[in-house]
Amino acid sequence: MFLLIISASFYVTETRLTGFVRDYLYEQRIRQDSLSVEKLSTTVAPLFEFGQADALDEALVTASGEMSGRLMLLDLDGKVQFDSFASLMGVRLQLPEVVSVLLGGEATSFGIHRLDTAAASAGDGDSRVAYCAVRLVGSRGDLGVLLFASSVSEMLDSLNRVEQQVVLVFVLVALLAVGLTALFSRFLTRPINELTTTIQKMGQGDLTVRANVHGNDELRTLAENYNVMAEQLESLDRSRNQFVSNASHELRTPLTTMKILLENVLYQPDMPRDMRDEFLGDMNHEIDRLSNVVKDLLTLTQMDGGKMEVHREWMSFSQTVRETLHLLTPQAEKRHQDLRGRIAPDVMLFADSSKLGQIVYNLTENALKYTPEGGRILVTLQTRGRSAVLTVQDNGIGIPQEDLGHIFDRFYRVDKARSRETGGTGLGLSIVRQMVALHGGEISVESTPGAGSTFTVKIPLEEREARA
Numbered sequence: 001m002f003l004l005i006i007s008a009s010f011y012v013t014e015t016r017l018t019g020f021v022r023d024y025l026y027e028q029r030i031r032q033d034s035l036s037v038e039k040l041s042t043t044v045a046p047l048f049e050f051g052q053a054d055a056l057d058e059a060l061v062t063a064s065g066e067m068s069g070r071l072m073l074l075d076l077d078g079k080v081q082f083d084s085f086a087s088l089m090g091v092r093l094q095l096p097e098v099v100s101v102l103l104g105g106e107a108t109s110f111g112i113h114r115l116d117t118a119a120a121s122a123g124d125g126d127s128r129v130a131y132c133a134v135r136l137v138g139s140r141g142d143l144g145v146l147l148f149a150s151s152v153s154e155m156l157d158s159l160n161r162v163e164q165q166v167v168l169v170f171v172l173v174a175l176l177a178v179g180l181t182a183l184f185s186r187f188l189t190r191p192i193n194e195l196t197t198t199i200q201k202m203g204q205g206d207l208t209v210r211a212n213v214h215g216n217d218e219l220r221t222l223a224e225n226y227n228v229m230a231e232q233l234e235s236l237d238r239s240r241n242q243f244v245s246n247a248s249h250e251l252r253t254p255l256t257t258m259k260i261l262l263e264n265v266l267y268q269p270d271m272p273r274d275m276r277d278e279f280l281g282d283m284n285h286e287i288d289r290l291s292n293v294v295k296d297l298l299t300l301t302q303m304d305g306g307k308m309e310v311h312r313e314w315m316s317f318s319q320t321v322r323e324t325l326h327l328l329t330p331q332a333e334k335r336h337q338d339l340r341g342r343i344a345p346d347v348m349l350f351a352d353s354s355k356l357g358q359i360v361y362n363l364t365e366n367a368l369k370y371t372p373e374g375g376r377i378l379v380t381l382q383t384r385g386r387s388a389v390l391t392v393q394d395n396g397i398g399i400p401q402e403d404l405g406h407i408f409d410r411f412y413r414v415d416k417a418r419s420r421e422t423g424g425t426g427l428g429l430s431i432v433r434q435m436v437a438l439h440g441g442e443i444s445v446e447s448t449p450g451a452g453s454t455f456t457v458k459i460p461l462e463e464r465e466a467r468a
């Protein structure tokens with residue numbers, strides 16, 4: 001591309017330049033020839049008019065020697081009356097310059113011709129010849145034409161020299177351009193090639209490769225952004241692996257327990273009946289756990305894949321909260337806990353009521369689970385500004401500061417043993433968080449270990465307008 005641009009500009013420059021030089025030389029030549037031939041014509045006109053043949057001869061021969069060209073004198077018919085080369089005597093010359101002086105009324109005419117079309121050469125071996133025709137005026141009118149034929153080889157030579165110089169410069173510049181371009185493009189493509197190699201490696205599954213960041217330009221930005229992307233991919237990959245291994249572990253634990261229980265029953269046929277019932281009851285409990293984990297996992301993967309269907313409708317959030325608390329009351333009573341609701345009437349939302357129910361259920365169930373017997377759990381619902389605000393407050397065991405940032409992560413549990421014991425999967429809060437996000441809301445938590453926790457969920461009331 002560079003070469004093309006350079007070639008084009010050189011071509012234009014070259015033709016313009018040689019055109020200028022040619023015009024200049026041509027003009028010089030016309031002025032110079034016309035001047036000397038006109039001067040000569042005033043000298044030879046009287047000699048010709050009064051038939052002083054010898055003097056005329058001498059004057060013309062001397063002049064042609066001085067001017068280094070061929071001088072001819074033509075009469076009014078265009079017939080050669082004198083020729084310093086003496087070969088065209090008596091011949092009629094039909095040169096355009098002669099014609100334009102004799103018939104066209106011009107005083108001086110100048111032209112350059114190829115020799116094959118011209119009739120009179122100016123020397124040996126010239127392919128071109130310049131003619132300068134000047135009217136010969138006597139005392140009683142026109143006498144004829146003084147014609148000067150001269151070589152233009154010198155002029156053409158200078159022109160050629162200029163052209164050669166230009167071509168030489170062009171070749172040099174073109175070579176330089178090609179060299180520089182090659183160098184520059186290597187310099188330019190090297191980082192791109194590096195990046196390509198890196199991306200290929202990544203495509204083959206190696207997520208640890210990173211691009212070399214150097215330079216100070218767009219490629220640097222590209223490499224940096226690529227690395228950021230690679231970083232995210234790698235962490236995504238890591239968390240996915242983590243999720244799979246956590247999930248497997250979570251499924252394995254109840255299976256292992258069940259196998260032990262089952263083997264006990266199987267290999268002790270004469271086990272007392274009440275003991276056997278206890279084993280079977282434990283197994284039943286494990287199966288519940290297992291099916292809980294599977295249910296939660298399904299919910300989560302559905303939400304991950306964006307396949308979770310959200311059935312929005314105008315619903316009373318107050319109603320949903322009341323119903324959920326009612327559902328959990330037996331559980332609270334069993335542990336002598338004081339589960340109370342302070343619910344503003346008619347908090348209406350355009351939302352999925354079963355998902356909001358699950359949010360309330362998971363948070364309240366946690367509050368019950370992580371609060372000792374006889375504790376207090378308060379669930380409130382109110383509208384604050386343009387949001388419905390749900391809080392679930394307990395005076396239970398609380399959450400240590402360092403765990404607060406993680407409790408919404410999948411499978412994260414502060415106290416693994418305790419959570420299992422209570423049938424938890426560690427997925428409840430991450431499901432809650434996703435469902436809140438699905439409704440455009442946000443969730444926060446405040447907790448003091450030993451004193452209790454408060455979960456706050458805010459869901460915008462204009463959910464419908466915002467989505468519409």
Ligand SMILES: Nc1ncnc2c1ncn2[C@@H]1O[C@H](COP(=O)(O)OP(=O)(O)O)[C@@H](O)[C@H]1O
Nearest residue numbers: 366367370407413414419424425426427428429
């Ligand atoms: N109200 C609460 N009080 C104290 N700890 C809580 C409370 N709610 C959640 N947690 C902590 O957060 C963890 C994650 O909760 P969750 O995702 O619901 O899992 P799970 O209840 O199955 O253990 C729990 O294991 C528990 O350690």
Ligand SMILES: [Mg+2]
Nearest residue numbers: 366424428429
């Ligand atoms: Mg839970």
